Amino acid sequence: MSISPSPRSDIRAVAKAVKDSKAPAISRAAAILRLLGKSDTPLGVQAIARELGLVPSTCLYVLRALTEEELIAFDPDTKRYSLQAGVLTLARQWLRRDQFSDLAQPVLDRLTQTFGATMLGVQLVGLDHMIVVAISQSGRNLQLSTQVGSRFPALISATGRCIAAFGDYPEAELETRFRALRWDEPPSFSEWQDQVSQARVQGFAVDEGQYIAGVTVIAAPVWKAPGRPIHALVAIGIGGALKRGGLNALSEALVAGAQTLSLQMGGERSPA
Known part of the structure; x- marks a missing residue:
């Protein structure tokens, strides 16, 4: 796929x-x-x-x-x-300045090997978009055509819920951008807001087939400094396969990896 x-x-x-x-x-x-x-x-x-x-x-x-x-x-x-x-x-100058890619890669590889999910490290660019800066491909079931440098709309899927949850953005601006998103099974804005609130409480977000039918996406934010997160770890896989492999365990491991990276980069989670 x-x-x-x-x-x-x-x-x-x-x-x-x-x-x-x-x-x-x-x-x-x-x-x-x-x-x-x-x-x-x-x-x-x-x-x-x-x-x-x-x-x-x-x-x-x-x-x-x-x-x-x-x-x-x-x-x-x-x-x-x-x-x-x-x-x-x-690109070389950016790579020298940003340590996230190098720090994230072994974390992504370990999670991919353990859970069989495709893992991404993404950079968050405000409400404009997110950019893939690291990737670890799973050899099972799901293959991504995404490459390092690929861009996605900022508020889409699980990562977008994290951006909204921890970014302290005006609701009107979030709604305007949300209305422009394209989903396979789109949630209402009210449903999406509830999911954003849940992500704020639990520290990660889950998209179960709404962005892409049959595909589950989990995302956890990474902080480089107090304030809005500027990176995130993302796990992607076939919904049924991830559940059989332990969705809760994957979510916990993803959050733990994000917290470790936040500490390595000198950041911390913002207050909920």
């Missing part, structure tokens, strides 16, 4: 962000980099402009600038663009 964020909906969101941006040049460049990063093959000017809703001449101008900065590469034979190795210099 394969799980991934909807590429079309993600591209539409990027295109809207470009349109609404107050710094359009920067937004266009970022959108092009993200699009090329998601594409399995190089893309031409017309394809990039069409996907992002850009005027082709404007798109070409940005592509040339990014090529000069060695962030993307241009193939003169095919007239197509792809990411260049220069993006690695940006």
Whole structure:
């Protein structure tokens, strides 16, 4: 089984962000980099402009600038663009600064081996989105098409309930963003609020088939400093298989792993 964020909906969101941006040049460049990063093959000017809703001449101008900065590469034979190795210099600086990925990986591997669940370490970016920064694949039943760098809507599934539970965000803003989410079996906003309250009390959240039918997702927040959590550990598996393997035990182990990482990173859980 394969799980991934909807590429079309993600591209539409990027295109809207470009349109609404107050710094359009920067937004266009970022959108092009993200699009090329998601594409399995190089893309031409017309394809990039069409996907992002850009005027082709404007798109070409940005592509040339990014090529000069060695962030993307241009193939003169095919007239197509792809990411260049220069993006690695940006990623390397982030990896040096953020220790979560290195600390989380052995925790994820241990949980995957013990419970047979696919495990993710994600970075939380406010109410905008979450980004996968570490992953441990299970060899059983469920396989994720997700990769490091994949982005998901912030409030979706179990992780989204944790973001809402511990983020101290205005209810009106949460509801507006909640209404835009796409679920297989969507809860009402009232039901979702109850689940958020439960996550605040127990320290983790569970999504049993609402985000993706038949799939259970468990998430526990990780703190780097007092305030809102900026990372989370996430377990994903077929609902029936996780129950047979001990859903409560997995939840407890996930919370324990998140607490250990919080201590290692100098953070602590915010008061409920």
